[in-house]
Amino acid sequence: MILLKLNGLTKKVSTGYSFKALLFGCLYPIARGDYKGAFRHFMYASFTLGLSIFFTPFFYNRKYVKELIEKGYTPANEESETYLMRKFSYEV
Numbered sequence: 001m002i003l004l005k006l007n008g009l010t011k012k013v014s015t016g017y018s019f020k021a022l023l024f025g026c027l028y029p030i031a032r033g034d035y036k037g038a039f040r041h042f043m044y045a046s047f048t049l050g051l052s053i054f055f056t057p058f059f060y061n062r063k064y065v066k067e068l069i070e071k072g073y074t075p076a077n078e079e080s081e082t083y084l085m086r087k088f089s090y091e092v
Contacts (some may be wrong), residue, residue: 002083003076004068010076013068014061015087021057034064062088 004011020028025045029037037060044052069090075081084090 002065002080004065004073004080005076006068006071006073011068011073013065015065015083016061018057018060021060022053025053029060029064032064034067036067037064 001012001014004013018028021041024031026038026041029035029041040063041052041056041060044056065084065088069084069088075084075090081090
């Protein structure tokens with residue numbers, strides 16, 4: 001779990017496998033406010049007749065972190081920055 005911040009707002013974000021995405025499917029991104037991710041989950045499930053529910057949890061958190069960084073979020077502490085540099089090739 002890493003911490004990202006933007007304009008005083010800090011978010012805790014998981015980076016590994018998403019059990020919540022497995023259990024709740026496209027409802028989980030909606031609860032997070034990630035409507036783009038929810039649409040992506042819905043489309044994958046539609047095209048694969050629901051089989052994508054077993055594969056998307058492996059990639060959802062990583063994609064969500066990348067989108068937050070693109071929106072301008074930055075690491076909130078040293079540990080998060082180190083993790084992002086190692087796993088996501090994040091540069092300050």
